[in-house]
Amino acid sequence: MQIGIVGGTGAAGKSLALRLSSLGHPISLGSRAIERALETSADLSGHEGIIGAIGGVTNLEAADCEMVFIATPWEGAQSTARSLAKELSGKIVVSMVNALVKVGSEMQPLFLPRGSVAQSIQAVLPQSYVVSALHHVPAKELGAIGGPVESDILVCSDHFESKKRVMELLDSIPGLVSLDAGSLVNSAAIEAMTAVLINLNIRYKSRTAMRITGLQRN
Numbered sequence: 764m765q766i767g768i769v770g771g772t773g774a775a776g777k778s779l780a781l782r783l784s785s786l787g788h789p790i791s792l793g794s795r796a797i798e799r800a801l802e803t804s805a806d807l808s809g810h811e812g813i814i815g816a817i818g819g820v821t822n823l824e825a826a827d828c829e830m831v832f833i834a835t836p837w838e839g840a841q842s843t844a845r846s847l848a849k850e851l852s853g854k855i856v857v858s859m860v861n862a863l864v865k866v867g868s869e870m871q872p873l874f875l876p877r878g879s880v881a882q883s884i885q886a887v888l889p890q891s892y893v894v895s896a897l898h899h900v901p902a903k904e905l906g907a908i909g910g911p912v913e914s915d916i917l918v919c920s921d922h923f924e925s926k927k928r929v930m931e932l933l934d935s936i937p938g939l940v941s942l943d944a945g946s947l948v949n950s951a952a953i954e955a956m957t958a959v960l961i962n963l964n965i966r967y968k969s970r971t972a973m974r975i976t977g978l979q980r981n
């Protein structure tokens with residue numbers, strides 16, 4: 764499956780590109796500036812373990828894939844999604860965006876009028892299937908494709924079939940277990956939790972990830 768990443772030149776987008784490419788998926792890595800996309804994709808393509816081709820494209824071209832991840836900062840996420848509404852129509856759009864702000868030495872969640880970034884994106888993409896996922900996995904672990912990603916991933920959406928497809932993709936990442944966290948309204952809690960995890964990382968000089976206990980696992 765050709766996978767697009769809008770905002771693919773940042774830490775999150777690059778790591779995701781590496782990980783999904785290592786599973787064999789071709790990647791359209793998007794940027795607002797084609798030169799940045801080409802430079803980044805050339806860098807990533809030299810990485811050991813790459814299988815699927817990573818091509819640098821504009822965000823517009825990245826949005827023309829079957830499944831498209833949004834990996835921009837929260838400030839630009841809704842306007843970027845709106846500008847790509849035509850291309851994203853009928854597509855699965857995965858938001859991994861967190862609305863966070865630094866207050867003193869602490870990260871704090873921002874509470875948006877729509878509740879979450881994912882809901883703000885769904886509001887401007889009524890013809891797309893928005894799924895919220897991958898908020899908590901640090902880019903470093905995601906991009907370390909020589910090893911597994913030891914984490915549960917809470918996934919939510921108002922579109923069950925699209926959520927299932929994203930969960931199948933995520934479950935193909937070694938170590939990672941996706942969990943159905945319900946409808947898109949739950950993204951507010953999931954996105955906000957990212958601030959807590961980052962603060963734990965700072966406080967305990969660690970890199971935390973989520974594992975939910977009490978579930979029956981195979």
Ligand SMILES: NC(=O)c1ccc[n+]([C@@H]2O[C@H](COP(=O)([O-])OP(=O)(O)OC[C@H]3O[C@@H](n4cnc5c(N)ncnc54)[C@H](OP(=O)(O)O)[C@@H]3O)[C@@H](O)[C@H]2O)c1
Nearest residue numbers: 770772773774775794795834835836839860861898901902
């Ligand atoms: N970093 C992580 O560990 C991690 C983990 C999970 C989730 N996330 C989430 O993933 C998202 C991206 O994180 P990141 O660390 O990769 O962020 P980033 O490096 O700050 O930004 C990613 C890319 O977005 C583009 N961009 C920047 N400002 C923009 C704007 N106003 N409008 C549209 N595009 C813009 C830039 O690409 P171009 O200039 O090339 O267009 C940039 O390289 C964030 O929402 C973050 O909360 C991050």
